[in-house]
Amino acid sequence: MATQVAAAAERAAPYGSSLDHLRDELGRIDLLVRGQVVRARQAAGDDAWRGVAISEPEIDALLARTLGQPPWDAASSPPSLADAHALADRIALAIETRTTRAMVPLRLMQLAERFALDRFALDVLLVALLPEIDLRYERLYAYLHDDVTRKRPSVDLTLHLLCRSLDERFAARARFEATAPLVHHGLVQLTSDASSPPLLARAIKIDDRVVSWLHGSDELDPGLARHARRIEPQTTLADLLIDTTTRDQLARCSDDRPSPIVYLHGPPGVGKRTAAEALARAVDRDVLALDVATLAGLADDATEAVVRAADREARLAADLLVFEGADLLLSGERRFARAALLEIMKWSPAPLVLTGETAWDPSDTLDMLHGRPFVRLPFELPDTGTRVQLWQRALAGVPLGEDVELDRLAGRMRLGAGQIHDAAATARGLSHARSGLAAPVAMAELDEACRRHSSRRFGSFARKITSRPTWDDLVLPGERVDRLRELCDHARHRAVVFERWGFDRKLPNGKGLGLLFVGAPGTGKTLAASVIATELGLDLYQIDLASVVSKWIGETEKHLGRIFDEAERGHGVLLFDEADALFGKRSEIHDAHDRYANLETSYLLQRVEAYEGIVILSSNFRRNLDEAFVRRLRFIVEFPLPDERERLRIWEQIWPPETPRAPDLDLGYLARRFELAGAHLRNIALAAAFLAAAEGRAIGQRHVLHAAHREYQKLGKMIDKAAFGGAT
DSSP, rough: OHHHHHHHHHHHHOOOOHHHHHHHHHHHHHHHHHHHHHHHHHTTTTOOOTTTOOOOOHHHHEEEEETTTSOOOSSSTTTTTTOOOOHHHHHHHHHHHHHHOOOOOOOOHHHHHHHTTOOHHHHHHHHHHHHHHHHHHHHHHHHHHHHHOOOOOOOOHHHHHHHHHHHHHHHGGGGGTTTTTHHHSSEEEOSSSSSSSOOOGEEEEEEEHHHHHHHHOOOOOHHTTTEEEEEEEOOOGOOOOSSSSHHHHHHHTTSSSSSSSEEOSTTTTTHHHHHHHHHHTTTOOEEEEEGGGGGGSSOOOHHHEEEEHHHHHHHHHOOOEOOOOOTHHHHSSOOOHHHHHHHHHHHSSSSSEESSSSSOOSSSSHHHHTTEEEEEOOOOOOOHHHHHHHHHHHHHTTOOOOOOOOOHHHHOOOOOOHHHHHHHHHHHHHHHHHHHHOBOHHHHHHHHHHHSSSSOGGGGGGEEEEOOOOOGOOOOOOOHHHHHHHHHHHHTTTTIHHHHIIIIHHSSOOOEEEEEESSTSSSSSHOOOOOEEEEEEHEEEEEEEHOOSEEEEEEEEHHHHHHHHHHHHHHOOOEEEETTHHHHHOOOOHHHHHHHHHHHHHHHHHHHOOOOEEEEEEESOOBOOOHHHHHHOOEEEEEEEOOHHHHHHHHHHHHHHTTOOTTTHHHHHHHHHOOHHHHHHHHHHHHHHHHHHTTTSBBOOHHHHHHHHHHHHTOOOOOTTTTTTOOO
């Protein structure tokens, strides 16, 4: 025996590949299996029905066997046992030589290290691996089981193969408990066809992903690949455009022991994923990012399975595991999945990163996380100067049009780092589609790309107004138009005033633009809001008050909170039409309904004051609004009914160029006789167009007078037949 070991040691050399090492380890287990098969055959004799029927002599042999003794004779040394020991010594020496020479990594040894597997647990894994390498082991295991249907190694068979005494078998049962690494991490599954089988009768099945990984594959399991992806980080901590304090904290996380749990929270697109990639690069790992949002349609137990599979995959590949949107699990109702995530947070040996939109802290850090440090880092939208740098980086080497002003774009569009990166790519695509690959990117394409990548999830609470009118479409007194242009200047230059000139320190709240448009219906309030949005390159969202206001206590505030939260992530203009319903005066408290109605108004007041975007309230009567709102609004613009000169401008602009008009169409007469708001004049023009189209004629005075008569009837106004030329 000593001579064989010495000879094996002389032949030992470092492994050239991980598969070479795996082959030797499987060969060692093969020797054990071969020896037991030989001895099982000796014990069975000439029994032709072995594995199918139980004979009388077999019953006698079972009764004569002592507790824990295998079916074969345990008294004599099994064949090839010395060879198995010699091979084990050679493997150990080859591994030691490899270590001293820093040769190729051995995946089986990495598996043992990353999942805390001892030698016995590793041998269990190898016993289960043999049928995955060569199907003949299925028949050999069936022979050793004395059952042709049991082709996978059972716990009982595995213990007999690897243990030399009953005491060893008793001690080794712990390797198959639910908390043991083999089972807990899903490296093997214990299966059975029976409903409540004893542990010894359960079959050991090695997981398919573990098999493929040991063979050298780094492809994700198909079930996990639907929810996760592996990322090779390209960004360093020094590349991050974040404040120095946050960067230093991330750098410390890469050096801390024990490894910390890092929670990065903030609105979408602010660079949380990029920061996680930079941290991964600092600790020399790839990123395995699990998107928790994709688990929404799964049951709780299925979600738990994906979470555990992600942890196993990250350990296998030594990745930095990142749970994107982890707050959806931490604060949700999925009890099993949440428990699995907390368990991973407690026991994962490597750094772990969670990202989310809301702040979260463990209720009891020491107890919940087993003493692991927990670092929570808020990520905010970058300031204007940082956004300019992000745009410059994203558009580096891209030809830009003469009208592109990145500082103006960064001041208007409060995008995060990720959104800027994606918007820049979209703008390049728009430019290529418009004028070819060599065309410079224009400002209009950057504006469109920004609108596409601003998060918009208002649901049924808002309607996007798609029309893009210009100043020429707006007919108002000159002083009112000047006021509207001033508020556009406020929106353009807010970064200069608040950030560069320091007014944000003097005015921590109220940095947004709150506007009130007051006027009769149809005087152009919504049109003016559309012109402002167009001028600033923003989208306009009209809030649907019917969906927002709820009779249930607290629901209205919840809906409003969702609207403002989403608006803060995006960059649209919010229009509350007929705002009296939400922003009306607070009343005296007579019952619980009055109290909660006033709470809604107070909540709105707080959100409007804290919101940094543009909110437009429109109302028919200013006196109906709560004075606290009016006092906090930056601009109040009144929309009067148009006078004759303005009505004439409306009539002149109302007709599309291709519309046929008869010579008798007298716009001056129409402007003089019909004192209506612009919206009603547009209704008349449209109705007249349909009347003329039905007759196959150009639009004439008769058609317009007839349409005006119908509009007056609709409005319930007194009809002067002389003004309508007798139209009925």
